[in-house]
Amino acid sequence: MRDDNLRVAVAQINPGLLQIDANLALHADYIGRARRLGAELLLFPELSLTGYQLGRDTPAAAMAADDPRLRELAGQAPELLVVAGFVEEAGPGEYYNAAAYLQGGRVVAVHRKLNLPTYGGLEEGKWFHRGDRIPLAECKPGWRAVTQICADMWNPALVHCAMLRRPELLLSPINSASAIVSDEFSNERNWLTNVTFYAMLYGVPVLMANRYGAERDAWFWGGSRILGPRGEVLAQADDQECLIDAVLARDAIARARFDHPAIRDADSPLIRKLLEG
Numbered sequence: 001m002r003d004d005n006l007r008v009a010v011a012q013i014n015p016g017l018l019q020i021d022a023n024l025a026l027h028a029d030y031i032g033r034a035r036r037l038g039a040e041l042l043l044f045p046e047l048s049l050t051g052y053q054l055g056r057d058t059p060a061a062a063m064a065a066d067d068p069r070l071r072e073l074a075g076q077a078p079e080l081l082v083v084a085g086f087v088e089e090a091g092p093g094e095y096y097n098a099a100a101y102l103q104g105g106r107v108v109a110v111h112r113k114l115n116l117p118t119y120g121g122l123e124e125g126k127w128f129h130r131g132d133r134i135p136l137a138e139c140k141p142g143w144r145a146v147t148q149i150c151a152d153m154w155n156p157a158l159v160h161c162a163m164l165r166r167p168e169l170l171l172s173p174i175n176s177a178s179a180i181v182s183d184e185f186s187n188e189r190n191w192l193t194n195v196t197f198y199a200m201l202y203g204v205p206v207l208m209a210n211r212y213g214a215e216r217d218a219w220f221w222g223g224s225r226i227l228g229p230r231g232e233v234l235a236q237a238d239d240q241e242c243l244i245d246a247v248l249a250r251d252a253i254a255r256a257r258f259d260h261p262a263i264r265d266a267d268s269p270l271i272r273k274l275l276e277g
Contacts, residue, residue, distance in 0.1 A: 002142040008169070008205075009039035009245040012224040012237040014213030017051030018061055024049065024069060027084060031076045033243050041081045041139045045209045045224075046150050046175040047097060048085040053216050058127045062089035065100065065110050074102035081108075081139040083147060085173050088112065090129070097128045099147050099173055101137040109135040113149040114158050120181040121218075124151075134162045142250060145169040150176070153194055163202045163263055168253060170198060172208045177218035188221055200231035202263060203256030205248050212241055229256035 011030040015023040027044065034042040046052070050061040063069065065088055074082065081103045088098035088110060097113040112131025116124040138144050146162040146169070153159060153172055162170065172195060176187045191208070199206040205228055212222035224237040226246040234246035257263065 003140065004142065004250040006041065006139065006143045006168075006248045007037070007039050007245060008041045008043070008207055008226060008248060009034040009037060009243055010043050010207050010209045010224045010226060010235070010237070011045075011048075011243055012210065012212050012222055013045065013048065013241050014211050014215070014220065015045075015048050015051050017053060017215055018057060019051070020049055020061065020069075023051075024073060027073055027082075028076050030243060031073075031080065031082060034245070035077050035080060037243070037245050039080065039245055041143075041145070041169070041207075042083070043171050043173060043207045043209045044082070044084045045211045046085045046099075046173040047087065048173070050085070050087050051215055052175040052211075053218065054087065054127065055123075056127075058087060058095050059089075059093075062087040062095050064089050065098075065107050070100055070102065070107050071105060074107060075105040078104050081137065081145070083145075083171055083173065085149070094129050095127065096131060097124060097149060098131075099149055099171075101135075109137045111135055111147040111149065113152060115151040115155045117151040117154075120185075121177075122151075122180060134158075134165065136165050136167060139169070143168050145171050147171040147173065150174040153198070159198055160266070163204065164266060164268065166263060167204065168250065169248075170202070170204045170206045172206060174208060174210050175220065176210050176223075178221050180218060188223060191223065195225070195227055196231040199227040199229060201260070203229045203253055203260060205229050205234075205253065212237070212239065229253045
């Protein structure tokens with residue numbers, strides 16, 4: 001029988017750079033907290049198992065998608081869909097900024113970041129390969145999620161393609177540091193505009209998980225939040241490491257999409273024709 005409600009949680013943490021064992025333990029702690037809340041989905045920030053500023057140490061942080069450490073983490077709460085950030089080693093010298101969907105003691109899917117920012121203080125294009133697909137993962141019957149990792153959310157065409165898969169949830173794990181793009185570009189203000197816009201436009205709850213704390217010379221400002229399908233804030237993190245949660249309802253998604261049917265009216269054939277020139 002389908003349950004029309006879903007309790008979701010977001011972990012706002014500050015993983016240690018290249019401290020994978022400690023980060024695994026931190027994840028296990030937050031998984032335990034989420035279980036005690038009765039959460040059915042838990043989202044961690046981008047690269048939550050490795051830290052962000054990896055640079056030439058990227059290979060040292062990498063693991064295969066079938067790494068036993070990921071499977072062990074997935075076994076911490078078999079009934080819970082956990083989405084954690086890691087560096088995926090897909091082949092010799094082939095590394096992806098990725099998010100692993102963990103459930104039932106295994107890795108059920110992997111999203112590889114599609115849009116690698118290489119501007120301002122960001123240089124991901126130097127270290128990572130680019131993903132080329134958007135997997136859809138089921139949390140439980142009637143509740144499916146897609147992920148867009150950080151800069152994926154700043155390419156509207158990628159978000160549109162993700163939403164054409166008709167998910168009930170849009171997950172946005174990020175590593176957003178103050179002034180990392182420029183002094184004039186406010187990540188704190190602009191991220192709120194970004195996630196609110198997509199939630200409202202597509203009638204989709206958005207879970208945004210950012211870090212909170214320092215890493216080398218960067219300050220990650222937090223601001224993690226859970227938005228409803230009209231862009232309303234259902235939960236927002238304080239300025240600290242913490243866990244937030246909210247209950248989502250399918251009927252609220254249905255009403256929002258009936259009022260503004262962006263997915264129904266996407267007209268992909270026209271878009272394809274326009275792209276072909």
